[in-house]
Amino acid sequence: EEVAAPAPATADPFSGDPPRHPGLRVNSQKPFNAEPPPELLAERFLTPNELFFTRNHLPVPAVDPESYQLRVEGPGGRELCLSLEELRTRFPKHEVTATLQCAGNRRAEMSRVRPVKGLEWDIGAISTARWGGARLRDVLLHAGFSEEREGEWHVCFEGLDTDVGGAPYGASIPYGKAVSAAGDVLLAYEMNGAELPRDHGFPLRAVVPGVVGARNVKWLRRVAVSPAESPSHWQRNDYKGFAPCVDWDTVDYSAAPAIQELPVQSAITHPRPGAVVPPGELTVKGYAWSGGGHGVVRVDVSLDGGRTWQVARLAGERQALGRAWAWTLWELQAPVAAAAAGGEELEIVCKAVDSSYNVQPDTVAPIWNLRGVLSNAWHRVRVSVRP
Amino acid sequence: EEVAAPAPATADPFSGDPPRHPGLRVNSQKPFNAEPPPELLAERFLTPNELFFTRNHLPVPAVDPESYQLRVEGPGGRELCLSLEELRTRFPKHEVTATLQCAGNRRAEMSRVRPVKGLEWDIGAISTARWGGARLRDVLLHAGFSEEREGEWHVCFEGLDTDVGGAPYGASIPYGKAVSAAGDVLLAYEMNGAELPRDHGFPLRAVVPGVVGARNVKWLRRVAVSPAESPSHWQRNDYKGFAPCVDWDTVDYSAAPAIQELPVQSAITHPRPGAVVPPGELTVKGYAWSGGGHGVVRVDVSLDGGRTWQVARLAGERQALGRAWAWTLWELQAPVAAAAAGGEELEIVCKAVDSSYNVQPDTVAPIWNLRGVLSNAWHRVRVSVRP
Numbered sequence: 001e002e003v004a005a006p007a008p009a010t011a012d013p014f015s016g017d018p019p020r021h022p023g024l025r026v027n028s029q030k031p032f033n034a035e036p037p038p039e040l041l042a043e044r045f046l047t048p049n050e051l052f053f054t055r056n057h058l059p060v061p062a063v064d065p066e067s068y069q070l071r072v073e074g075p076g077g078r079e080l081c082l083s084l085e086e087l088r089t090r091f092p093k094h095e096v097t098a099t100l101q102c103a104g105n106r107r108a109e110m111s112r113v114r115p116v117k118g119l120e121w122d123i124g125a126i127s128t129a130r131w132g133g134a135r136l137r138d139v140l141l142h143a144g145f146s147e148e149r150e151g152e153w154h155v156c157f158e159g160l161d162t163d164v165g166g167a168p169y170g171a172s173i174p175y176g177k178a179v180s181a182a183g184d185v186l187l188a189y190e191m192n193g194a195e196l197p198r199d200h201g202f203p204l205r206a207v208v209p210g211v212v213g214a215r216n217v218k219w220l221r222r223v224a225v226s227p228a229e230s231p232s233h234w235q236r237n238d239y240k241g242f243a244p245c246v247d248w249d250t251v252d253y254s255a256a257p258a259i260q261e262l263p264v265q266s267a268i269t270h271p272r273p274g275a276v277v278p279p280g281e282l283t284v285k286g287y288a289w290s291g292g293g294h295g296v297v298r299v300d301v302s303l304d305g306g307r308t309w310q311v312a313r314l315a316g317e318r319q320a321l322g323r324a325w326a327w328t329l330w331e332l333q334a335p336v337a338a339a340a341a342g343g344e345e346l347e348i349v350c351k352a353v354d355s356s357y358n359v360q361p362d363t364v365a366p367i368w369n370l371r372g373v374l375s376n377a378w379h380r381v382r383v384s385v386r387p
Numbered sequence: 388e389e390v391a392a393p394a395p396a397t398a399d400p401f402s403g404d405p406p407r408h409p410g411l412r413v414n415s416q417k418p419f420n421a422e423p424p425p426e427l428l429a430e431r432f433l434t435p436n437e438l439f440f441t442r443n444h445l446p447v448p449a450v451d452p453e454s455y456q457l458r459v460e461g462p463g464g465r466e467l468c469l470s471l472e473e474l475r476t477r478f479p480k481h482e483v484t485a486t487l488q489c490a491g492n493r494r495a496e497m498s499r500v501r502p503v504k505g506l507e508w509d510i511g512a513i514s515t516a517r518w519g520g521a522r523l524r525d526v527l528l529h530a531g532f533s534e535e536r537e538g539e540w541h542v543c544f545e546g547l548d549t550d551v552g553g554a555p556y557g558a559s560i561p562y563g564k565a566v567s568a569a570g571d572v573l574l575a576y577e578m579n580g581a582e583l584p585r586d587h588g589f590p591l592r593a594v595v596p597g598v599v600g601a602r603n604v605k606w607l608r609r610v611a612v613s614p615a616e617s618p619s620h621w622q623r624n625d626y627k628g629f630a631p632c633v634d635w636d637t638v639d640y641s642a643a644p645a646i647q648e649l650p651v652q653s654a655i656t657h658p659r660p661g662a663v664v665p666p667g668e669l670t671v672k673g674y675a676w677s678g679g680g681h682g683v684v685r686v687d688v689s690l691d692g693g694r695t696w697q698v699a700r701l702a703g704e705r706q707a708l709g710r711a712w713a714w715t716l717w718e719l720q721a722p723v724a725a726a727a728a729g730g731e732e733l734e735i736v737c738k739a740v741d742s743s744y745n746v747q748p749d750t751v752a753p754i755w756n757l758r759g760v761l762s763n764a765w766h767r768v769r770v771s772v773r774p
């Protein structure tokens with residue numbers, strides 16, 4: 001039941017990719033990886049679909065929604081195939097507002113410490129949408145699985161996007177996250193009220209709130225429950241964190257857990273680095289988010305490189321305890337200190353606190369890692385004040 | 388059904404306190420607050436009962452186990468009273484190995500930045516035990532509550548320890564934590580296989596794994612489900628985190644959430660600050676822990692103040708995903724750099740990473756808060772190398 005139209009081997013495998021918004025900041029064309037411009041990133045709580053950051057590992061599959069089928073492997077090897085129509089009608093539609101963040105968000109700052117391997121994401125490999133779809137939980141229970149499962153199990157996802165050898169993109173999440181009602185994991189067919197755009201997984205993707213983008217598998221073709229994590233490269237040999245002393249000669253991927261929940265994060269979206277700001281009142285804006293459903297309880301902003309701090313005003317509705325899947329936008333208005341008002345540089349810094357009172361590390365070097373993931377040190381923006 | 392023997396108003400209310408181990412480092416005699424000596428702190432995975440850190444807010448109540456009754460307020464105002472015998476026999480005994488940490492652990496380091504209000508805990512306001520008791524979940528379901536509850540609810544605890552005006556110690560936890568099977572919350576009557584010592588809540592205490600010590604109410608007399616948090620001083624006007632800019636004139640306790648899950652933490656237990664270590668191979672030991680059931684996935688150790696890092700060896704059994712309630716002891720053997728081997732000072736630093744890849748902040752000042760809680764910056768120990 002391969003429903004993607006296979007491209008002839010001689011053609012550019014990316015020739016079938018969809019058109020994109022010209023405003024996106026492109027980090028890689030093939031595969032397509034792009035982030036919204038920082039000025040627009042946090043202007044709205046919900047990121048417009050055409051500006052939502054795109055992280056593709058492979059060419060975008062062309063899927064015929066009429067013949068599309070999701071394969072769900074039930075207990076005892078029984079197999080279930082679900083059409084889009086069945087996914088829409090047999091299961092209640094569930095909606096969740098969730099932020100997705102790439103493990104490599106803010107990698108550019110890490111590579112300034114020492115080169116790393118990966119796309120040079122600035123602060124925009126993060127976006128927020130209202131997702132709609134069937135609960136993965138409901139589909140698993142329908143397939144015959146139960147809430148409790150002895151031991152450690154995983155739900156493995158496979159995409160319709162494949163490499164030149166035919167191997168699909170894949171990833172897995174813990175069974176407990178997948179089956180719990182509070183986990184809010186979706187098999188999503190809607191994004192901000194529209195059908196999923198092709199770049200975001202048309203016709204069906206996993207949305208795993210609070211968990212790194214890489215596990216939110218797009219163009220989903222198969223869901224299976226397994227005693228082992230997904231065997232995919234991206235689950236086993238990528239998207240893991242290491243100490244700064246680990247290099248490509250010493251890295252042992254089996255020694256670190258696959259990234260699932262992400263740590264607390266924040267960034268300044270306004271002003272931009274190098275900006276010249278007027279003297280007097282300064283407005284600083286940004287986003288903050290934490291994985292695992294931990295809400296953001298406070299954002300501290302410094303205008304003097306981290307010596308003194310002020311508390312930002314948090315915007316947006318209050319999110320449910322333990323299910324705060326969406327980011328928090330924040331803003332601070334503060335007078336620029338007289339000392340800085342003579343054309344001097346101002347170092348603006350932000351740091352967030354989540355509901356477990358976890359905080360961001362002060363500096364990048366001690367969290368540096370060879371793959372440039374988990375870059376969540378204080379965000380620093382230098383501007384100068386117009387004399 | 389007040390079962391504590393009230394002391395005459397003229398007597399020293401602390402005269403009934405139990406005898407204590409002379410090896411404890413006492414931070415306050417009345418009420419009694421003490422921590423194990425740092426050398427012994429992480430020598431064993433389970434802290435011996437007599438060395439377990441003690442954090443009392445009030446005199447230790449004298450409770451007659453024969454007449455003791457726990458009052459559980461059921462739905463619709465129905466009241467349930469459970470004797471110790473009933474708690475032991477009507478509900479399956481559940482055992483959990485969990486670390487408890489006081490919100491003020493490592494406060495002494497914070498007060499070196501700027502004075503704070505609170506007991507001067509060193510690194511020992513943390514200990515680990517194997518707890519046994521009835522699941523709070525089972526007792527709540529027995530009382531008539533159900534797993535799902537619309538809206539935000541709290542389980543409020545009251546202790547038999549009371550202030551001079553008769554007001555009990557109290558605290559609350561979210562209903563979801565209390566009722567979930569994976570939350571492992573106990574009404575504990577056993578600690579490391581023995582009955583609870585008087586200092587640790589005899590005959591019954593709440594054990595709320597992954598959650599700050601202050602919610603693990605001792606000498607439990609009452610459990611109630613409420614749409615509001617516990618009205619107690621310690622829930623509403625204490626045990627909350629604030630920005631470094633907030634002082635006693637500006638603090639607004641309603642602006643911050645009550646601490647529940649604690650952030651990732653670690654400390655060096657060996658060598659001790661000021662020690663003179665032999666040249667050659669150095670052994671560094673310590674503990675690491677994170678709240679919310681997040682396991683510790685890595686501990687990095689630096690022998691040069693945080694410039695370079697090595698990965699410590701983690702000891703102890705693997706804990707279940709999302710239910711890693713106990714600390715992780717760790718150890719590193721490493722040669723002392725030649726540069727430091729001439730009687731020079733060595734700054735040893737540790738920092739832990741938890742399963743959400745949250746990390747500790749580099750420095751104390753940016754997380755300083757007026758109450759001196761949540762002190763989890765990198766732990767730094769200066770030693771000198773014997774020439």
Ligand SMILES: [Mo]
Binds near residue numbers: 102104212214
């Ligand atoms: Mo990613």
Ligand SMILES: [Mo]
Binds near residue numbers: 599
């Ligand atoms: Mo505490």
